[in-house]
Amino acid sequence: MAEYDLRIDYYPTHELQGIEYRRGHVLPFGATMVPNGVNFSVYSSASTSCSLVMFERGEPLPFAEIPFPEEFRIGNAYCMIVFDLDFESLEYGYRMDGPHDPANGHRFDNSKILSDPYAKAIGGRDTWMASPDWDNIYPFRSRLVFEDFDWEHDRPLQIPIEDLVIYEMHVRSFTMHPSSGAKYKGTFAGIREKIPYLKELGINCVELMPIYEFDEWEHSKLHSDTGQQLVNYWGYSTLNFFSPKAGYAASGKLGMQVDELKTLIKDLHSNGIEVFLDVVFNHTAEGDHRGPTISFKGIDNKTYYMLTPEGYYFNFSGTGNTLNCNNPVVRNMVLDCLRYWASEYHIDGFRFDLAAILGRAPDGSPLNNPPLLESLAFDPVLAKCKLIAEAWDAGGLYQVGNFPAYGRWAEWNGKYRDHIRQYLKGDAGRVGHLAQAIQGSPWLYPTRGTTAGINFITCHDGFTLYDLFAYNEKHNQANGENGNDGCNDNESWNCGCEGECDDTEINALRYRQIKNALTILLVSQGVPMIYMGDEMGRTQHGNNNTYCHDNELNWLNWALKDKNADLFAFARHMIVFRKAHPVLRNRDHFTYSDYKNTGFADITFHGANPYQADFSEGSRVFACMLNGQYAKNGAETDDHIYIATNSYWDAVVLELPQLPGGMHWHTSVNTGMPNGASYFDLGQEPVVEHPKHFILGPRSAIVLIGK
Amino acid sequence: MAFTITSEISEGIAKLTLSGSLDSSSASMMQLEVQKVATQSPTALVLYVSELEFMSSAGLRMLIFAKQKLGTSVQIYIVQPQGQIVDTLQMTGIIHSVHIVDNYPA
Numbered sequence: 001m002a003e004y005d006l007r008i009d010y011y012p013t014h015e016l017q018g019i020e021y022r023r024g025h026v027l028p029f030g031a032t033m034v035p036n037g038v039n040f041s042v043y044s045s046a047s048t049s050c051s052l053v054m055f056e057r058g059e060p061l062p063f064a065e066i067p068f069p070e071e072f073r074i075g076n077a078y079c080m081i082v083f084d085l086d087f088e089s090l091e092y093g094y095r096m097d098g099p100h101d102p103a104n105g106h107r108f109d110n111s112k113i114l115s116d117p118y119a120k121a122i123g124g125r126d127t128w129m130a131s132p133d134w135d136n137i138y139p140f141r142s143r144l145v146f147e148d149f150d151w152e153h154d155r156p157l158q159i160p161i162e163d164l165v166i167y168e169m170h171v172r173s174f175t176m177h178p179s180s181g182a183k184y185k186g187t188f189a190g191i192r193e194k195i196p197y198l199k200e201l202g203i204n205c206v207e208l209m210p211i212y213e214f215d216e217w218e219h220s221k222l223h224s225d226t227g228q229q230l231v232n233y234w235g236y237s238t239l240n241f242f243s244p245k246a247g248y249a250a251s252g253k254l255g256m257q258v259d260e261l262k263t264l265i266k267d268l269h270s271n272g273i274e275v276f277l278d279v280v281f282n283h284t285a286e287g288d289h290r291g292p293t294i295s296f297k298g299i300d301n302k303t304y305y306m307l308t309p310e311g312y313y314f315n316f317s318g319t320g321n322t323l324n325c326n327n328p329v330v331r332n333m334v335l336d337c338l339r340y341w342a343s344e345y346h347i348d349g350f351r352f353d354l355a356a357i358l359g360r361a362p363d364g365s366p367l368n369n370p371p372l373l374e375s376l377a378f379d380p381v382l383a384k385c386k387l388i389a390e391a392w393d394a395g396g397l398y399q400v401g402n403f404p405a406y407g408r409w410a411e412w413n414g415k416y417r418d419h420i421r422q423y424l425k426g427d428a429g430r431v432g433h434l435a436q437a438i439q440g441s442p443w444l445y446p447t448r449g450t451t452a453g454i455n456f457i458t459c460h461d462g463f464t465l466y467d468l469f470a471y472n473e474k475h476n477q478a479n480g481e482n483g484n485d486g487c488n489d490n491e492s493w494n495c496g497c498e499g500e501c502d503d504t505e506i507n508a509l510r511y512r513q514i515k516n517a518l519t520i521l522l523v524s525q526g527v528p529m530i531y532m533g534d535e536m537g538r539t540q541h542g543n544n545n546t547y548c549h550d551n552e553l554n555w556l557n558w559a560l561k562d563k564n565a566d567l568f569a570f571a572r573h574m575i576v577f578r579k580a581h582p583v584l585r586n587r588d589h590f591t592y593s594d595y596k597n598t599g600f601a602d603i604t605f606h607g608a609n610p611y612q613a614d615f616s617e618g619s620r621v622f623a624c625m626l627n628g629q630y631a632k633n634g635a636e637t638d639d640h641i642y643i644a645t646n647s648y649w650d651a652v653v654l655e656l657p658q659l660p661g662g663m664h665w666h667t668s669v670n671t672g673m674p675n676g677a678s679y680f681d682l683g684q685e686p687v688v689e690h691p692k693h694f695i696l697g698p699r700s701a702i703v704l705i706g707k
Numbered sequence: 708m709a710f711t712i713t714s715e716i717s718e719g720i721a722k723l724t725l726s727g728s729l730d731s732s733s734a735s736m737m738q739l740e741v742q743k744v745a746t747q748s749p750t751a752l753v754l755y756v757s758e759l760e761f762m763s764s765a766g767l768r769m770l771i772f773a774k775q776k777l778g779t780s781v782q783i784y785i786v787q788p789q790g791q792i793v794d795t796l797q798m799t800g801i802i803h804s805v806h807i808v809d810n811y812p813a
Contacts, residue, residue: 088731088763146764150771189798251798256764263800 010035012083019064023072024079029336030118030242031092031144037083038144040092042116043329044300045076046106047098052080053113055091055141057123057255062113062138065095088255091123091141092116096298102289102311105302113138115295117304117333120145120340121243121258122213128172128186128247129231129550132217140215140239140294145258147344154266156348157274158384159204161410161451161527162585164274165575167203168459169532170234170554171211171248177555184250188257188264195271201535201568202575206268207276207351209460210235211261213243216550218285223480230480230548234460236353237285237319239294241337265346274348276386277341281334282357282393287320288313296323303329306362314364316357318394325358331372334358339381349386351412356393359404366397370404377406388412388454401444405452410527413441413453420457420520421468421491423620424513426647426699431622432615435605438624438643440525442589449588450525457517458531461487462544465534468492469513470499475542478553486545499542511537512699515570515671515678516645519701522574523643525586535571536560566678573679577668577703580682583631583638594627595634599660602630606644610657620648621696625657628706640706646696654694656704664691665704672697708760714740721749721777722811726758729766737769745776752777753811757787762795770801784811 012020098108119142175182175190249257296304359370391403419433440450605613606623623644631638666685710733721744796802
């Protein structure tokens with residue numbers, strides 16, 4: 001035995017089969033390295049007994065199973081320190097006994113070995129899509145990790161949220177395509193290889209779709225017609241909230257996923273790019289009463305899940321079960337988890353999947369003052385993290401605009417997405433909504449400012465930006481669900497032909513529409529979010545729900561960057577333009593007044609004629625002018641910016657608002673220019689040909705700067 | 708495979724020769740050697756690793772430990788690493804903190 005720490009509380013008092021142990025510390029929960037040993041602590045309120053089950057890494061049978069003596073149980077927690085364990089080769093779990101009484105919420109099963117809810121790594125899914133051993137008595141094994149990573153001087157970047165350009169991406173999809181050129185395809189290390197690309201594009205925040213450990217084999221099946229293997233590709237089904245997905249790490253088979261992910265984050269930070277995680281706390285991979293027992297279900301089912309009076313699972317997530325987030329024990333687990341990711345992984349922000357669920361009481365009713373949301377908002381460790389809600393759930397609770405924010409929470413602005421899509425396809429009566437959207441949706445967030453809204457037109461759910469203008473209908477046949485999956489209200493328009501076509505005019509229109517969308521997105525107040533690949537015209541061939549495809553439907557084809565070089569250059573320009581113009585990044589809403597006596601209000605609205613905005617049903621033309629003297633709500637000075645859009649099928653002649661003496665309008669963006677040239681580089685913007693008039697092409701957008 | 712390590716200081720250069728598997732069970736041996744050579748304030752650390760077959764997460768930590776113990780100005784050279792060791796260093800980014808060389812002096 002190694003030389004012991006002199007502290008009496010790190011000295012063994014018990015021994016079983018040569019393994020020495022003693023009563024442990026209740027907190028923190030989970031497995032924690034202590035001098036000469038590991039402290040194990042797990043909560044369970046209704047179990048009658050618990051054993052610690054330990055395996056050598058990968059071995060089919062445990063090398064030891066130690067029952068927690070009664071005196072090791074403090075309150076509802078079992079705690080034990082076991083000495084002389086090999087941190088790297090140890091896999092552990094718990095065997096809990098207690099009533100199997102589903103009607104009263106209890107599902108204990110002492111034949112199961114259970115993963116630790118606080119495990120920092122999970123073994124058993126070390127390599128993506130490796131065939132599982134279905135006879136494994138403990139397939140998802142809790143493991144220990146070192147937490148002494150050398151961060152050097154790194155810390156979360158704390159970029160003001162209004163200055164972010166978020167890039168939503170899937171870890172595996174980003175570099176898995178053969179065209180990526182990455183050495184470590186489909187992994188965290190692969191993303192590191194592509195950091196120069198992210199910098200070239202100009203984004204300063206990546207939002208990673210779920211990276212918590214999940215089981216890609218969950219609900220896997222073969223397509224009945226094509227025989228194609230369908231899997232849980234996106235990962236919105238958490239196995240463990242503290243563990244990064246080993247299969248996303250090139251070094252996962254060596255158990256180094258933690259090092260690899262932290263290295264990625266450190267390198268992204270050193271390149272000025274924040275890292276957000278898309279976190280899924282609304283449900284788990286255990287599903288309903290028919291699902292497997294992996295962890296929570298066998299540890300304390302009644303605590304961790306929302307149950308009906310009959311003991312079945314409420315299903316506000318649409319996936320079988322709902323985590324009981326406002327139970328104090330579960331609330332603390334969520335807090336512990338996010339604190340861990342913020343402190344140990346230097347995560348800059350979190351996007352909460354189906355966050356409306358987090359505001360529900362254990363019986364499913366919406367709470368007026370949800371304790372979990374309040375706790376997260378005021379948590380000292382999370383104080384600088386961005387918190388973003390997907391403010392709806394599958395149970396029908398839709399809270400966009402009124403998610404309990406506590407001055408902290410932002411929301412995915414689903415209304416923005418819908419209204420911009422409707423405007424772009426030319427629907428009538430949308431100009432007023434466009435005006436609101438470009439201002440940062442003051443109608444939704446009158447007191448919360450522009451940064452309450454994360455603006456997006458596309459995301460992982462739904463059509464890509466290219467498909468938005470190439471398909472009227474979803475084409476989800478590859479999913480094997482007879483087209484029953486995926487949303488039907490896409491607000492898309494195929495520009496005259498469903499899917500791929502050879503018509504030059506239609507294709508030109510599609511790319512113009514993409515540019516129009518990017519223009520609106522990146523000049524809108526609020527926080528823009530781009531979905532991976534939209535900057536190079538990525539297509540899912542009309543599939544608006546590619547959750548189950550580990551293939552080219554999801555993988556980013558990097559050849560598109562060359563094929564659609566003009567589009568990529570345009571997207572890059574719009575990001576550069578946004579970053580160069582602080583007047584596009586106000587934190588507070590416009591006042592519609594000239595409180596600094598500059599000669600113009602901070603924002604003015606226009607139509608074909610200056611100061612005559614047309615919000616009527618038949619109008620499809622909108623223009624606004626941002627006063628550069630009111631950049632960052634008056635704290636900075638910028639150029640004047642004039643934005644005009646036309647979703648009408650004919651050109652219109654705009655009369656431009658006059659600028660103060662000596663100033664001229666210059667063209668930065670004009671998506672209606674022929675031959676694909678749609679923008680001018682910063683500092684190279686030409687003076688507009690006619691000082692008073694501008695022909696705004698059909699289905700086009702322009703951005704002029706006054707200087 | 709069992710881990711072995713030897714060390715020597717020559718003209719201010721610390722030279723460690725490693726073989727076998729550097730993991731959590733053997734990392735403490737390397738830690739002791741690094742601490743030992745650190746007392747003589749070497750100007751560089753050279754790791755001869757052609758016989759090192761595996762490096763785990765605990766092994767990576769020993770490189771970082773060496774960097775911190777000796778000071779960031781002391782360069783670390785890794786001589787003739789096997790492919791898997793290079794992969795490990797690449798995947799986890801540690802490769803940027805060391806010099807991979809065929810011979811020392813390079």
